[in-house]
Amino acid sequence: MTASISAPKDILYEQFIDNAWVPSRSKTYRQVLDPYHESLLAEVTCGDPADVDLAVAAAQRALPGWRATPEASRGAHLEAIATGLETRRQALAELSSCNNGKPLAEAYQDLDDAIDCYRYYAKAAVALGQRQGTVAEAGQPDLEARHYWDAIGVVGLITPWNFPLVSSAWKLAPALADGCTVVFKPSEVTPLPEQILAEIVMEAGLPPGVFNLLLGDGEGIGAPLSRHPDIDKLSFTGSNAVGEAVMRAAAQGVRPVSLELGGKSPILVTEDADLTVARDLVMAGICYNAGQMCSATSRLLVHESLADDLYAAIDAAMAALQTGDPMAKETDMGPLVSALQRDRVNAYIAQARAEDLHSETPPITLPECGFFVAPRLYREVPTTSRLWREEIFGPLLCARRVANDEEAIALANDSDFGLAATVVAGDPDRAEAIARRLEAGNVWCNNDQIAPPQGSWGGMKRSGIGRELGDSGLNAYLELKRITRPIKH
Numbered sequence: 001m002t003a004s005i006s007a008p009k010d011i012l013y014e015q016f017i018d019n020a021w022v023p024s025r026s027k028t029y030r031q032v033l034d035p036y037h038e039s040l041l042a043e044v045t046c047g048d049p050a051d052v053d054l055a056v057a058a059a060q061r062a063l064p065g066w067r068a069t070p071e072a073s074r075g076a077h078l079e080a081i082a083t084g085l086e087t088r089r090q091a092l093a094e095l096s097s098c099n100n101g102k103p104l105a106e107a108y109q110d111l112d113d114a115i116d117c118y119r120y121y122a123k124a125a126v127a128l129g130q131r132q133g134t135v136a137e138a139g140q141p142d143l144e145a146r147h148y149w150d151a152i153g154v155v156g157l158i159t160p161w162n163f164p165l166v167s168s169a170w171k172l173a174p175a176l177a178d179g180c181t182v183v184f185k186p187s188e189v190t191p192l193p194e195q196i197l198a199e200i201v202m203e204a205g206l207p208p209g210v211f212n213l214l215l216g217d218g219e220g221i222g223a224p225l226s227r228h229p230d231i232d233k234l235s236f237t238g239s240n241a242v243g244e245a246v247m248r249a250a251a252q253g254v255r256p257v258s259l260e261l262g263g264k265s266p267i268l269v270t271e272d273a274d275l276t277v278a279r280d281l282v283m284a285g286i287c288y289n290a291g292q293m294c295s296a297t298s299r300l301l302v303h304e305s306l307a308d309d310l311y312a313a314i315d316a317a318m319a320a321l322q323t324g325d326p327m328a329k330e331t332d333m334g335p336l337v338s339a340l341q342r343d344r345v346n347a348y349i350a351q352a353r354a355e356d357l358h359s360e361t362p363p364i365t366l367p368e369c370g371f372f373v374a375p376r377l378y379r380e381v382p383t384t385s386r387l388w389r390e391e392i393f394g395p396l397l398c399a400r401r402v403a404n405d406e407e408a409i410a411l412a413n414d415s416d417f418g419l420a421a422t423v424v425a426g427d428p429d430r431a432e433a434i435a436r437r438l439e440a441g442n443v444w445c446n447n448d449q450i451a452p453p454q455g456s457w458g459g460m461k462r463s464g465i466g467r468e469l470g471d472s473g474l475n476a477y478l479e480l481k482r483i484t485r486p487i488k489h
């Protein structure tokens with residue numbers, strides 16, 4: 001059943017530039033849907049290159065003042081942003097759940113992650129101030145040298161729809177802490193929670209032009225922002241195809257990029273693993289956010305002695321999953337974010353049929369409305385299958401049994417991607433030894449996929465360039481400057 005489309009509650013035809021909402025130059029709009037009720041939530045501008053020009057100019061004007069603002073004061077602004085999010089925690093979690101389709105509990109986790117991230121970089125800004133002027137090796141007895149870190153400039157930040165407020169926090173918090181001014185473009189699919197940032201930033205007292213938010217799609221905003229000559233750095237999270245386009249655009253003027261792209265991450269289970277732990281980690285790795293995670297562990301490599309038992313346990317867990325209204329407490333898995341995303345995943349199910357892949361997952365009854373896809377485990381998937389090699393971004397798990405750790409590691413690394421991995425082993429040292437040999441930016445051993453702000457996030461191989469979070473995230477928006485001079489006697 002498709003619910004009828006009613007008038008939008010929100011009309012987002014304005015851009016946030018210089019601390020004011022100004023009408024977009026675009027005359028085209030797109031609909032923002034609630035993926036569970038399939039109802040209209042809002043209409044949002046597609047954006048226009050003229051909006052980008054205005055926002056970049058505002059960010060350029062604000063740069064000298066913000067760059068010169070003491071680090072501790074920038075940190076205090078970040079702390080205020082964290083407080084602004086905290087004050088709206090419930091409303092924002094509900095909005096995010098309703099716009100994205102993720103269960104409310106997951107939306108709360110996102111909010112808490114975002115708040116932690118702003119708080120972490122509030123402190124990191126203070127620490128940055130303290131390390132300015134660090135004495136460095138001069139290389140000659142009559143010279144002294146010091147290191148300083150300067151904001152890279154005006155940065156363009158582009159994010160996807162799967163973790164609203166989180167992907168943006170990972171970029172905005174360090175960029176602002178470092179003294180950069182920003183033009184931020186959230187996904188056109190989930191603009192509702194992100195646009196509240198404008199209100200929060202105003203309350204936090206950021207000067208005009210420091211934070212600019214442009215609503216719109218790739219054509220209206222993303223591409224013009226990427227090629228804008230006055231953008232000093234681009235930080236992009238999203239698909240590989242668009243990441244390549246952003247990198248090509250950034251080549252003009254030799255502007256640096258950070259890219260957080262796709263994944264096809266493995267989960268390895270050794271013969272001494274606890275079956276229940278393995279089942280739970282496999283389920284979380286493929287069903288959290290309905291599998292719409294860049295770090296989804298969508299390739300299971302399990303020791304042959306455990307394979308049949310683990311497959312049966314996963315099938316039973318998938319069959320028992322409660323799908324439904326993301327706002328309902330009992331819901332384990334919500335709909336996919338859009339009809340487009342559901343159709344993409346369904347195309348992989350059709351491909352699995354065409355390839356004659358084997359699944360014994362019992363069918364589950366899906367809600368009557370909403371862009372749902374039932375989770376599924378495919379057993380002994382050939383490594384040549386498209387389902388084994390391509391990022392699906394939905395709750396479809398491919399599995400293979402392996403004879404030993406060597407085979408598991410070789411298969412795990414046989415991928416274009418290298419974002420993340422999980423190892424489940426009875427012996428934690430064995431798990432870590434395996435983890436050391438995996439080509440992935442993040443490996444979790446016998447634990448959930450956590451990404452605290454103190455950590456690091458990013459991929460090897462085609463999964464991207466650079467790291468977010470922690471010190472790497474801070475350094476991503478800084479230029480190191482070395483000053484050398486004769487020692488004063």
Ligand code: NAD
Pocket residue numbers: 158159160161162163167185186187188216217218219221222223224226237238239240242243245246260261262263293294295391393419459463464
């Ligand atoms: P997408 O690449 O379609 O869109 C991402 C963003 O880019 C959106 O804001 C979009 O409007 C914008 N965009 C589109 N065309 C553009 C262009 N030509 N120039 C500049 N910007 C443009 O990705 P998506 O469908 O929103 O998200 C899913 C993808 O994101 C998956 O591939 C997933 O793996 C990846 N992702 C990666 C990470 C990570 O940390 N590595 C995290 C989340 C999502």
